[in-house]
Every structure is written in structure tokens, then in C-alpha cells.
Amino acid sequence: FRKRKPREKSPVATNNYDSKGKILPPGGTGWPLIGETLDYFSKVKQGIPQKFVMDRMNKYSSKVFRTSLIGESVAILGNNAEGNKFLFSNEKKLVQVWWPSSVEKIFATSENNKSTNEYLKGMRKLFPLILKPDVLVEHIGKMDDVVKQHFQTYWKCKEAVINVGEMSKKCIFSVACNLFLGINDAAKIDQLEKIVDEVATGLHSMPIDLPGTALNRGIKASKHMRKIVETMVRQRKHDYFSARQKISVSEVDFMSRLIQARDENGENLKEEDIISVLVGLMEGGYATLHNTITVIMYQLAEFPDVYNLVLTEQKEIAKSKETGEKLSWEDLRKMKYSWNVVCEVLRILPPGIGSFKEAITDFSYEGYTIPKGWKIHWIFHSTHKNPEYFPNPESFDPSRFQGDGPIPYTFVPFGGGSRMCPGNEYARVAMLIFMHNAVTKFRWEKFIPSEGIIYYPYPRPAQGLPIRLHPHNL
Numbered sequence: 001f002r003k004r005k006p007r008e009k010s011p012v013a014t015n016n017y018d019s020k021g022k023i024l025p026p027g028g029t030g031w032p033l034i035g036e037t038l039d040y041f042s043k044v045k046q047g048i049p050q051k052f053v054m055d056r057m058n059k060y061s062s063k064v065f066r067t068s069l070i071g072e073s074v075a076i077l078g079n080n081a082e083g084n085k086f087l088f089s090n091e092k093k094l095v096q097v098w099w100p101s102s103v104e105k106i107f108a109t110s111e112n113n114k115s116t117n118e119y120l121k122g123m124r125k126l127f128p129l130i131l132k133p134d135v136l137v138e139h140i141g142k143m144d145d146v147v148k149q150h151f152q153t154y155w156k157c158k159e160a161v162i163n164v165g166e167m168s169k170k171c172i173f174s175v176a177c178n179l180f181l182g183i184n185d186a187a188k189i190d191q192l193e194k195i196v197d198e199v200a201t202g203l204h205s206m207p208i209d210l211p212g213t214a215l216n217r218g219i220k221a222s223k224h225m226r227k228i229v230e231t232m233v234r235q236r237k238h239d240y241f242s243a244r245q246k247i248s249v250s251e252v253d254f255m256s257r258l259i260q261a262r263d264e265n266g267e268n269l270k271e272e273d274i275i276s277v278l279v280g281l282m283e284g285g286y287a288t289l290h291n292t293i294t295v296i297m298y299q300l301a302e303f304p305d306v307y308n309l310v311l312t313e314q315k316e317i318a319k320s321k322e323t324g325e326k327l328s329w330e331d332l333r334k335m336k337y338s339w340n341v342v343c344e345v346l347r348i349l350p351p352g353i354g355s356f357k358e359a360i361t362d363f364s365y366e367g368y369t370i371p372k373g374w375k376i377h378w379i380f381h382s383t384h385k386n387p388e389y390f391p392n393p394e395s396f397d398p399s400r401f402q403g404d405g406p407i408p409y410t411f412v413p414f415g416g417g418s419r420m421c422p423g424n425e426y427a428r429v430a431m432l433i434f435m436h437n438a439v440t441k442f443r444w445e446k447f448i449p450s451e452g453i454i455y456y457p458y459p460r461p462a463q464g465l466p467i468r469l470h471p472h473n474l
């Protein structure tokens, strides 16, 4: 990024009018079929998608430009807060979320051929039943318990070298299995983890559904996962309704909550909806979360001053607890500096690139027409790395989140508007609990000092972050 404001340039690409004579955003359409996809992915894989945006803003227009990606006409609304605000506040009015075809195929085939948006439309009103803060409050002790058990089992050897990527994945998946499905058995958790990994690989694969391809395996794995959850839900429903008594709060997991919940007409939720919510959330949220935790651990190894400030904060909280007492919502509220560290990780290395919307009608933006059917790509890095909002954007500095924090619509790791990530509170709770348990038990150093970050599909340490542990007693 250059410090000066990009100059407004006149459109240079030809063919900037649609068939109705409306002026389209300036830009390039690249090569036949592949458009500018190669340059885009090259920047994404280097962790600099903002450069793809800035190059074109400087060449065509700082407000909005056109490109062509994965066979689609795409508009990108510059790198400012206004572009994000426009997109987030026009969901369902001018735009709607658009999913690449590999995602559509995996959901459509396991969801009776519903599109991903149709599926999510039904689910969105059910997410709060299990993911809103006043529900999560009741599950913090359990989450802390599972994380503690995980640390006791896998992080116990003095001076051991462990791989954080593998361990955080195992830990976060165990938390999800416990909370969502009530599963504690390690072998069963391992089995489900393999299935969900297969789905995750399929979601990011080439959209080719032939025997043996990653997408084909992902589709099969998602169906398999659905079958397993279906059997569990049926058994639980049977136990619940035949016992004719409420399950006590201490045994409640998200599956029980959904089985006991009523819709607006006072009816029990449909079995297929309960299964969809559980499967969708287990498959959708877990990779973003464990990869972010691994990056947090990486940054804490890189920046000892930041680690020390986190430790000071977490030590205070640990000291205020009785032996064996679990973390509470109140404790999480005290983790202000630790949360600033998480936010800075999400700003500088967000888990993903952003997402795509689709124009559901022709609309005008900054004097240009975006035709119905075009995709609009919003990219976290466009505002997260804009020096106007985050001075010296490449430096890791959690203090930027102190006080009032960033300008609205500039820090958007969870998206915004009605499609904002419904798992954001769950993610916050899980990340803080993990950090508390890690720093109060250990210091750590990178086993491979020169280990760098790879960026696609999620930023993460190239070797998964092997670390040497130094246990300490507080």
C-alpha cells in the first residue's frame, strides 16, 4: 500500500457498457474462461489478496472495479468501510450470499437438493437456540472441562515437542463433539474428525464430482456424517420422549436443547432441521476456529512481550479461582487484553479471504451499474490492511483494539449484517478458554525458528507449529 490516496483514473477497459447501454465498472476481464483467476490465486496464496485489489484500484477506479474470477463476472467495491457497509446492509435487497459450486454440491447432495442459501435460510432462526450468549453462558464450564482434559492428556510431557496445529484441531473438535452431540469417547471423536476433514477438503476442492475426486469424497463424507447424526438424534429423541421428563441442565448438550425447543407455533422442531443444524455447524465452523487458534499460538511464540501481557491477565483470573473451579462468563469478560490479541490475529491473518455475494437485481454503485447475476467479492484484507484504518498494517499490535477500537465496517472477520457469522460468540469463548489454559500451563518456543505461514485455504504455520513446551506452575 502506498500512503497517498489512489488517483481516480478514467476507465481504460473497452466494453464498459451492458446491452442496455448502462455503464459498467471499469476493469479487465483477463483471459478467456479463466479471467484473472490466476493472478487472484497467486496473491491469495502469498497472503496478499489486498494487492490484487490495490493494483486494480490504481489502474481503474478506487471505488469499484470489475474482474473475472472462476468463470464469473465479479465486482469489487474498493477497500473502504463504505463498500463493506453497502454490502452488509443490502443483503436480500440488492445482493445475497453466493457460494462456489463445490460448497453447493456438498450441501445440495446431503440436504435433499436444497441450495446452500435455502438450507441456511431455514437454519438461521435456529442458530440462536444454541449459539446466543445467554445459552453459551451455561456451557462455558463444560467447554473449559474438555479443554483442560485435552491439555492433561496431550500436553503433559515435560519439555515435549508437540504440534499445535494437530492438537488445537483435536481439542476444538472434541469441544464441538461434546457440546453439540454429547460425545466424550475419544475413538468416536477420532472417527467423526476424519469424516469432517474429508468434507472440509471437498469444500475447498475443484468443482469436479467424479469418482475419486476430493469433491466426490467430500459429498460422500457429508452424507455419512448426516447418517451418523440422524441415528444419534433419533435415539436421543426416543430416550427423551419415552422418559417424558426434561433432561437436566447438567447433561444438556446442543442436541438436547434442539430436541426440547419449540418453534413459534409451539411445535417441536422437525427432525431433519435438528440434524441439519448440528451437521452444518460441526462441518462449517471448525476449520476456521482451530486454524485461528494455531495462529494465535504462533504469534504468542513470536512476540514474547504480548505473551507476557496475556499471561499477567490470565494469571490474575487463575488466582481468583478455587482449585478445580471452572471458568465462567465473568472470567471471559475480564480477558480484555487476550481478546485484543485474538482480534489482531483475526485482522492480520483472518481465516479465509472473505466471501462472495450475488447481485439479485441490477443496481447502481458509485455511478456504475452492477448487473443482476454478477458476483461481488468482499475481501477481509481490503480494509484490514488499509493504512488509513490500521496504520502500519503489517505490524502485529494488539493495542490498536484498545478503547473504542476500529471504525465500524473496517474490521470484519465475522462479516456483517444479517449474514454475519452466527458462530462468532462460540468462537470467542473457545479461543479465550484455549488461551487461558495454554498460557497458565506453559511457555513455548517454536521448534522450527524459521517456520513461516502458508495462506490457503486458511493461514497457518507451514509445518503446523511444532513447539517445545516449558511447563510452569503459577
Ligand code: HEM
Pocket (backbone or CB within 6 Å): 097, 120, 124, 280, 281, 282, 284, 285, 286, 288, 289, 292, 346, 351, 354, 355, 412, 413, 414, 415, 416, 418, 419, 420, 421, 422, 423, 424, 426, 427
Ligand atoms: C474464528 C472463527 C470464525 C470466523 C473468523 C468466521 C467467519 C465467518 C464469516 C466471514 C462468515 C461469512 C459472513 C458473510 O458472508 O457475511 C461466516 C459464516 C458462517 N459461520 Fe463463521 N466464522 C468462525 C467460526 C464459526 C463457528 C465456530 C461456527 C459454528 C459454530 C460458524 C458458523 C458459521 C455459519 C453457519 C455461517 C453461515 C451463515 C449464513 O450465511 O447465514 N463460524 N463465518
